[in-house]
Amino acid sequence: MVRGVHDRGGLRTDEPIDRSEHALEDWEVLTDALAGALARRGLVNVDELRRGIESIPPAEYERASYYERWLLSIETILSEKGVLAAGELDRRAAG
């Protein structure tokens, strides 16, 4: 059965589980707020957010942190809907 990169519940591992906590960075708090605001505006619902996360290529999924995956998904969904133009975020980030 094909198993998505996110579908890992119950998989065996010999690696220790990292249970350490960390304080959230400002950008992580803002990312959570952004997802909430987009949901309230009806632009990205939670199922779309999850689908966008699950469609991240496996190597990138493994590299990305939790909220990095949210950001990648939000960019994917907003691009699909034409809210963001192709390359718009990169251009803005470059200043």
Place this chain on the structure above:
Amino acid sequence: MTYRVGEPVAVAGRAHSGHHRTPSYIKGKTGRIERVHALFRNPETRAYGDDGLPEVPLYLVSFARSELWPDARDVAEHRVFVDVFEHWLEDAK
């Protein structure tokens, strides 16, 4: 609502490449209805821009640890609880 609390149910073993909320580790396994949650919009269509209607019943289903991981001998028996939509459930044989 097709199933009632206490009924045994089997989870469909089918592959599904799109977004769905049924984890692989319960596919093809048999469990028991613990709670009938309510009707919810279908995440499998709502994840692709659809409105997710019609709403579908969601259940809380429990599984014996030994049903899910029969080879894990180093852990005690316990039950695992998973929310499962009705269209992933079948009558237990």
